[in-house]
Amino acid sequence: xxxxxxxxxxxxxxxxxxxxxxxxxxxxxxxxxxxxxxxxxxxxxxxxxxxxxxxxxxxxxxxxxxxxxxxxxxxxxxxxxxxxxxxxxxxxxxxxxxxxxxxxxxxxxxxxxxxxxxxxxxxxxxxxxxxxxxxxxxxxxxxxxxxxxxxxxxxxxxxxxxxxxxxxxxxxxxxxxxxxxxxxxxxxxxxxxxxxxxxxxxxxxxxxxxxxxxxxxxxxxxxxxxxxxxxxxxxxxxxxxxxxxxxxxxxxxxxxxxxxxxxxxxxxxxxxxxxxxxxxxxxxxxxxxxxxxxxxxxxxxxxxxxxxxxxxxxxxxxxxxxxxxxxxxxxxxxxxxxxxxxxxxxxxxxxxxxxxxxxxxxxxxxxxxxxxxxxxxxxxxxxxxxxxxxxxxxxxxxxxxxxxxxxxxxxxxxxxxxxxxxxxxxxxxxxxxxxxxxxxxxxxxxxxxxxxx
Amino acid sequence: xxxxxxxxxxxxxxxxxxxxxxxxxxxxxxxxxxxxxxxxxxxxxxxxxxxxxxxxxxxxxxxxxxxxxxxxxxxxxxxxxxxxxxxxxxxxxxxxxxxxxxxxxxxxxxxxxxxxxxxxxxxxxxxxxxxxxxxxxxxxxxxxxxxxxxxxxxxxxxxxxxxxxxxxxxxxxxxxxxxxxxxxxxxxxxxxxxxxxxxxxxxxxxxxxxxxxxxxxxxxxxxxxxxxxxxxxxxxxxxxxxxxxxxxxxxxxxxxxxxxxxxxxxxxxxxxxxxxxxxxxxxxxxxxxxxxx
Numbered sequence: 233x234x235x236x237x238x239x240x241x242x243x244x245x246x247x248x249x250x251x252x253x254x255x256x257x258x259x260x261x262x263x264x265x266x267x268x269x270x271x272x273x274x275x276x277x278x279x280x281x282x283x284x285x286x287x288x289x290x291x292x293x294x295x296x297x298x299x300x301x302x303x304x305x306x307x308x309x310x311x312x313x314x315x316x317x318x319x320x321x322x323x324x325x326x327x328x329x330x331x332x333x334x335x336x337x338x339x340x341x342x343x344x345x346x347x348x349x350x351x352x353x354x355x356x357x358x359x360x361x362x363x364x365x366x367x368x369x370x371x372x373x374x375x376x377x378x379x380x381x382x383x384x385x386x387x388x389x390x391x392x393x394x395x396x397x398x399x400x401x402x403x404x405x406x407x408x409x410x411x412x413x414x415x416x417x418x419x420x421x422x423x424x425x426x427x428x429x430x431x432x433x434x435x436x437x438x439x440x441x442x443x444x445x446x447x448x449x450x451x452x453x454x455x456x457x458x459x460x461x462x463x464x465x466x467x468x469x470x471x472x473x474x475x476x477x478x479x480x481x482x483x484x485x486x487x488x489x490x491x492x493x494x495x496x497x498x499x500x501x502x503x504x505x506x507x508x509x510x511x512x513x514x515x516x517x518x519x520x521x522x523x524x525x526x527x528x529x530x531x532x533x534x535x536x537x538x539x540x541x542x543x544x545x546x547x548x549x550x551x552x553x554x555x556x557x558x559x560x561x562x563x564x565x566x567x568x569x570x571x572x573x574x575x576x577x578x579x580x581x582x583x584x585x586x587x588x589x590x591x592x593x594x595x596x597x598x599x600x601x602x603x604x605x606x607x608x609x610x611x612x613x614x615x616x617x618x619x620x621x622x623x624x625x626x627x628x629x630x631x632x633x634x635x636x637x638x639x640x641x642x643x644x645x646x647x648x649x650x651x652x653x654x655x656x657x658x659x660x661x662x663x664x665x666x667x668x669x670x671x672x673x674x675x676x677x678x679x680x681x682x683x684x685x
Numbered sequence: 686x687x688x689x690x691x692x693x694x695x696x697x698x699x700x701x702x703x704x705x706x707x708x709x710x711x712x713x714x715x716x717x718x719x720x721x722x723x724x725x726x727x728x729x730x731x732x733x734x735x736x737x738x739x740x741x742x743x744x745x746x747x748x749x750x751x752x753x754x755x756x757x758x759x760x761x762x763x764x765x766x767x768x769x770x771x772x773x774x775x776x777x778x779x780x781x782x783x784x785x786x787x788x789x790x791x792x793x794x795x796x797x798x799x800x801x802x803x804x805x806x807x808x809x810x811x812x813x814x815x816x817x818x819x820x821x822x823x824x825x826x827x828x829x830x831x832x833x834x835x836x837x838x839x840x841x842x843x844x845x846x847x848x849x850x851x852x853x854x855x856x857x858x859x860x861x862x863x864x865x866x867x868x869x870x871x872x873x874x875x876x877x878x879x880x881x882x883x884x885x886x887x888x889x890x891x892x893x894x895x896x897x898x899x900x901x902x903x904x905x906x907x908x909x910x911x912x913x914x915x916x917x918x919x920x921x922x923x924x925x926x927x928x929x930x931x932x933x934x935x936x937x938x939x940x941x942x943x944x945x946x947x948x949x950x951x952x953x954x955x956x957x958x959x960x961x962x963x964x965x966x967x968x969x970x971x972x973x974x975x976x977x978x
Contacts, residue, residue, distance in 0.1 A: 260812060388833055392822050396808045402775045403826040403878075404796040450858035452813045 252441030252463025273305025275335025359430025470502025726789025823877025865896030
């Protein structure tokens, strides 16, 4: 790896790190679009700075210009929102495209000026990480380290302010100053990022790491740390891939189509690496990921179906209890409109669990099966009774999907239900016994029928 | 008795300093110098306050004195400015005119004496913090700039979580709590502020009966230790039962005083502009028939 690549690598990784951290806060404050605004509004500033410096391409002058118009854009949005009835997202859209349009016009003018061709302003639109100089990396390093230090120093204040600005103000924190500090740090990072990944892609660098990190944790500190790591990985991976790392590894270039050997642009590859991490997290993250949610859903469905089987068996056996009669399969299937395949799969599971026994012309509950079937039926009937009588217990414990709730009731809540119903004199029989079905009680003339299965 | 000037809060630049870092000795329960529950300036004094949103006045000419050690309900119809009254006292919305004094001084100097429970809907409950983290935020004001919560703050947070019956949920992300539990967390955060006056914006909205009862008991405990508690309240039926002092509000102050003499059908009709429902009136009549306070 050449020294130049190493420089670019360090620069991109640091930039990704800082963007991840400051971008995470803007996501949490639902102001992710601010990154877009800042970077687009930076373009006219770069052009103006170029004109002002009379063609000198001093990086820092251009950055100063970018910073100024970026902040001006944010100020304009705030102003428009406060003094007109325009909503923030609309205001951002207007200001962003106006500034970007202005920037494009300015850069077209610059191109026509004598010496304008060498300006290379389009670099700022698309970014050109590969051409990063040592000086550029130094600037990136200074800004990134400063941004991360500010966040570390003001971690507590930013946390409070981002979560509950009203409370923060009542407690005496200068929320406007905190907001401005946060915005300035974000602007600085965005502006520095413009030359590396370009105006159009800076927002991705700010948003993707934080959004990806959120999948993996419920703690702010850890989320910021992960966002930093993910940002750094994005930067590093993008640089390495576009520098031909994949080609070196594999011995051939998987991304070269035909004979095209042009190097891939670094900025877009950085962003695409981030997208890959995001999609991966979206798929496999525990709790928030799609797979784990699907899995939970499937588990619940299975459990519900299984419990319905036991309850149906219990109800069909009920008239002849404590004897355990054989329930014919057609009768069982008819109760729940199970298809023969569904039923046989349910029975197989139950059989393996030792809760039912097969008979030549049907199945019957085993003694162990009777125990759990009775418990399930009891929970179900108590819940029905409870619903029928108008819920008045702490809904605290039961804010799940109403359909799945009776399958999730923990034993202590079932007992609490029984106690509550008994207290109101609504529970036929002993609290620990299986109550008879509420559908057979006079209360059943009630129009609200909670039966949902 | 003449209150000696509170030197600590006097020497601090008011606007940009969050609550002073409290001296370790002066803990919760201890009143600041010059403040006693029976003598001295009242906890809250509002003079001539007018508040406007976008030039439209929301509160007019409010004059109000809240006595110490009372559980005060702020009652009025929707849009009466109940929340705005609290926010204006706390400096969260600008005053068009008038002034507010907390124990005889401007609010900016007295923030450390005030605890706040905002409406539950004002925050994003998906925020990556635990119940414990949120409660810890109550101690931030005392900590001041840059300092991180320490063992002492953590212990206080654990105590107040216990007090609201939420110890078991300390490590839960706040989205995974029910509405009532979230409200308890907000309450615990205010308790962690160790204040003399508490402002609560609809703490009973969207909570279950058990939580409502628990909150009421907690408020009564606060009152019994000499704190003053102001609660924005919606349910007319429970006003008599919960509060010993009421503020009836409908853009103007209709009446304020002890519940027994102030919470009258007449005052209520003025407050609600005749919009008091028959049900409310019937409930009122029943209560009086029962010889309630």
